[in-house]
Amino acid sequence: MPIPTIKYYLREGLLPAGAATAANQADYGEEHLRRLLLIRALIDVGGVSVAAAREVVAALGAHADDPLELLSAAQTAVTPRHRPDRETPEWHTAKQRVLDLIAERGWLVYPLSPEIDLVADALAAGGSLGVTELFDNLGRYADSAASLAAVEVRTVLDRPDPAARMELVVLGTVLGEALFSALRLLAHQHESARQIGIPDAPPQKNPETAQ
C-alpha cells in the first residue's frame, strides 16, 4: 500500500498513530494492518466517503458491543448525502406507500428510520418523471431485499464471537452492497441479451476462453 495513502489516513484520523521507534519511523502492528484493510475496503470498494469511513471506524470503537448502533453507523455510511425536496404531495404519497408496505409485511423497523425516506425519495423521483414502474414493482424489490437480508443477518449470527459479528455487520453492509450492485448490473446484461438478444455478440460457446 502506498505510504502517502497511509499518511493521509493518519492525518484524517482514520488510523491511530503507530508506536514511534525513531524520529521518522513508527511501528505498525497486526491491529493497524487490519484497520488499514478495513478502511480501504470501505473507501475503495464500498465507495464510502472519508468522512463516513471515519464515522464507521469511530462507531466500531464506541459501540463494539451494540449491534444496532453499529448497524445504524454502517447504514449511514452507504447512504447518499444529498437530500431531495420532501415537501411535495407526491413525496408524501410515496412515503405513505412505503409505510403501507412496512405495515402489510409486518416489518419490524424504526418508524423514523431515514431509509424509509430514502425509499420514498426514489419512488417520488421516479414518479415525477412518469416512472410509475417503481411503484408497481415495489413489492418485488422488497421481496428481493428481504430474502437477501435474511441470509445476511443469519450469516452474521453464525459467527461465534460478538466482536467478529460486529465487524461483519459493517463489512457485510458495505461490501455486500457493492457485491450485489455489481451482480445486478451483470444480471441486467444477461437478461437484456436473453430477453432482447444481441445480434452482434453471439453467446460464448466456450466460457473458459473468455478471460
Add this chain to the structure above:
Amino acid sequence: MPIPTIKYYLREGLLPAGAATAANQADYGEEHLRRLLLIRALIDVGGVSVAAAREVVAALGAHADDPLELLSAAQTAVTPRHRPDRETPEWHTAKQRVLDLIAERGWLVYPLSPEIDLVADALAAGGSLGVTELFDNLGRYADSAASLAAVEVRTVLDRPDPAARMELVVLGTVLGEALFSALRLLAHQHESARQIGIPDAPPQKNPETAQ
C-alpha cells in the same frame, strides 16, 4: 427548485440553455423541466456525481437508439470511481470465482465487463479481512440479483416506445439501485429484530400508529 441550482446545472453543461426572451430572462419548456427532473433524480436520489450525470445525459442524446450503449453509460454512473489493488493473487482468485459463477449459470455478459472486476473487488476486500462469507453467499447474492434484474428488464420491455424504454433503462438502473439499497437496509433492521430480538423495543402491535 432553487434558481442557483438551475444556474449550476447550466454552467456544468447538464442542461441546455433556454430560449432567451430578454437580457436576463430565458424560456424553459417541457423538455427542460423533464431534463431538470432527470438530473435531480440522478444526483440527489441516485447519489450520482455531477460528472457521471453529465455522461448519462450525453449518452441519452448520443445513443438514444442503442440500448446497450445506454445501459453501459447508466452502469458506469452507479459505479464507484476508486480502484483497489488488482495485482494480488487473492484478487485473481476472487475474479476466477466470479468467472466460474458466470460460466456455471450461463450468464450472457461481456467477458471484459468492468462489473466482473467490481464483484472481484468486493470478494477480495472481504477475503483480505477474513470475510469468507461473501464467497460462501455469492450464489445467494447472484440469485437475488438475477431475479430482480429479470423483473427490471421485463419492465423496460413492457414500455411501448423505444425512447420511453431508453429513459427507463437509465432511471431504472439508478433509482432502482437507490430503492433496493434502502429496502435492504430496512430489511436488515427487520431481520435483526426478528432473529435477535430487540429487548428495549417490543414489536409494534399496531403498525398504523407507527407514523
